[in-house]
Amino acid sequence: MTDLPETSKPGGRSRPAAHAPVDNALARIRAMQGSLAPGARRIADYVLQRPDEVLQMSVTELSEATQASEGSVINFCQRLGLSGFQQLKLSLAQEIVRPVQFIHEDLEPGDDADIVCRKIFHSGIQALRDTLSVLDPRALARAVEVLRGARRIEIYGIGSSAPIAEDAHYRMLRIGLDAKAVTDSHIQAISASQTDPGVAVLTISHSGATHETVMSTKLAKAAGAQTVVITNYARSPIQAHADVVLFTMARETRFRTEAMTSRIAQLCVLDAVIAALALADYDRATESLRSTFDVLSSKRF
Numbered sequence: 128m129t130d131l132p133e134t135s136k137p138g139g140r141s142r143p144a145a146h147a148p149v150d151n152a153l154a155r156i157r158a159m160q161g162s163l164a165p166g167a168r169r170i171a172d173y174v175l176q177r178p179d180e181v182l183q184m185s186v187t188e189l190s191e192a193t194q195a196s197e198g199s200v201i202n203f204c205q206r207l208g209l210s211g212f213q214q215l216k217l218s219l220a221q222e223i224v225r226p227v228q229f230i231h232e233d234l235e236p237g238d239d240a241d242i243v244c245r246k247i248f249h250s251g252i253q254a255l256r257d258t259l260s261v262l263d264p265r266a267l268a269r270a271v272e273v274l275r276g277a278r279r280i281e282i283y284g285i286g287s288s289a290p291i292a293e294d295a296h297y298r299m300l301r302i303g304l305d306a307k308a309v310t311d312s313h314i315q316a317i318s319a320s321q322t323d324p325g326v327a328v329l330t331i332s333h334s335g336a337t338h339e340t341v342m343s344t345k346l347a348k349a350a351g352a353q354t355v356v357i358t359n360y361a362r363s364p365i366q367a368h369a370d371v372v373l374f375t376m377a378r379e380t381r382f383r384t385e386a387m388t389s390r391i392a393q394l395c396v397l398d399a400v401i402a403a404l405a406l407a408d409y410d411r412a413t414e415s416l417r418s419t420f421d422v423l424s425s426k427r428f
Contacts (some may be wrong), residue, residue, distance in 0.1 A: 139188055148209070153178065155207055164205075169193040170203045174210035179220045186212040186336050190316025197364060212336065241335040251391045257376035258392040262399075270329075270355045270371045271403045277327030279352065280306040281316050285339050288331040291393045295329065297399070302405045303415030312339035318345040327377035329355045333377070333389045344368045357396055373400070 149155065153175060160171045169296040170193045174181050180190060189212070204215045238246065274280055280299060284292030289310035296308035309315045314359045316339075322328065328347040332340045335358035348354050356369040359377055366372055375392035405412035 134155060139380075148214055149207060149217040149222055150218075150221065152207065152215065159206065166193075166195045166199050167206070170195055170200060174215075174219070178223055181214055182219055182223075185334065185363040187362040187364055187366075188360065191362065211338070214336065225393070248390050254377040254392045255386040255395055258374070258395065260399070261374045261376050262396065265375075266371055266373055267396075267399060267403065270373060270400055271407060273353045273355055273371060274327050274329065274400070275303075275407055276405055278305070278325035280304055280327050280329060281318060281322065281347070281352075282306060282308045282329045282331070283319070283340050283343050284308070284310055285312060285315075285337055287390065288333060288337075288340070288393070289392060291331050291397065292329075294394065295331070295401070296403045299404075301416055301419050302401065302412040303408075309343075315339060315343040316346060319346035320350055322347045322350045324351040324353075326350075326352040326356065328352045329357070330365065331357045331367075331393055332363075332365055333359045333375070333393070335360050335365040336397050341365045341368070342410050357393055359392075373382040385418070 147217060150363060156175055157172050160168060160175075163171055170189070173189070173193045185193070185199050186200050190200050201211055204211055207215065207218070209215055209218065235242075250382075282295050282299075283294045284290075289308075292308040292310055296306050299306035309318050319328065322402055326347070328344060330340050330344045335341070335356070341364050342363055344354055344356065348368040348370075354368060355369045355371045355373065357373045357375065358376050362375070373396050377389035377392050380424055405416075
């Protein structure tokens with residue numbers, strides 16, 4: 128469904144579409160600052176004083192920094208005519224970030240193809256190094272235990288996390304696991320609500336604050352499923368519904384809604400999880416790899 132450019136407020140006034148960033152976000156915040164309740168005023172003060180820091184924060188981190196609830200942060204964003212915190216970050220970025228940084232943070236407008244390649248590859252390499260430094264082997268081992276012990280595995284991802292979920296689905300099938308990827312938000316919610324203690328859910332969410340995947344993970348947890356989450360921020364809403372958290376470390380979402388370097392880190396974490404799963408059931412995994420290789424070989428010339 129296509130978003131309309133404007134929606135109506137009571138009284139006939141119009142406001143920007145709920146899913147679009149707004150112009151002059153800082154000026155808008157200053158204009159309404161005096162009419163805000165104390166909690167919302169703390170949020171406004173923090174955003175006005177530290178807009179660069181806010182670009183790098185999750186909604187949970189901002190709520191903790193301002194001693195306000197996550198709901199208060201979302202309500203504050205909605206008073207600006209935004210759908211949520213990510214749109215606030217994009218609105219701030221429009222004011223304080225150079226346009227080239229929306230393509231990639233390290234690029235300059237005059238960079239040639241050689242420099243572009245070096246910078247893009249370097250940022251990917253750095254994301255892998257940083258992710259390795261924060262990835263807890265004990266958490267990974269626990270995730271393997273949860274996934275291995277499940278009767279069925281469901282994998283959730285939305286937007287740029289959806290192809291990562293599909294890749295995990297394919298890889299798990301290859302080693303003989305009963306898995307399915309669910310990347311439609313409505314089907315996710317239905318499927319999550321119908322899980323049980325015999326199901327493990329693997330959710331991939333870079334921000335950990337995407338409403339659809341947070342809600343689906345919450346529903347699965349409430350239904351008794353064990354939940355494993357791959358995410359980037361040390362503090363984010365999805366972690367309240369996770370039994371196991373595996374962290375990546377990529378810095379790109381300071382300015383963009385769609386993940387770039389984080390996909391590399393997510394894929395590498397999944398590689399480690401799936402390799403560990405295969406080693407844990409070595410005979411079954413190798414036999415499944417052999418049989419599926421034979422099936423796939425018929426599709427090659």
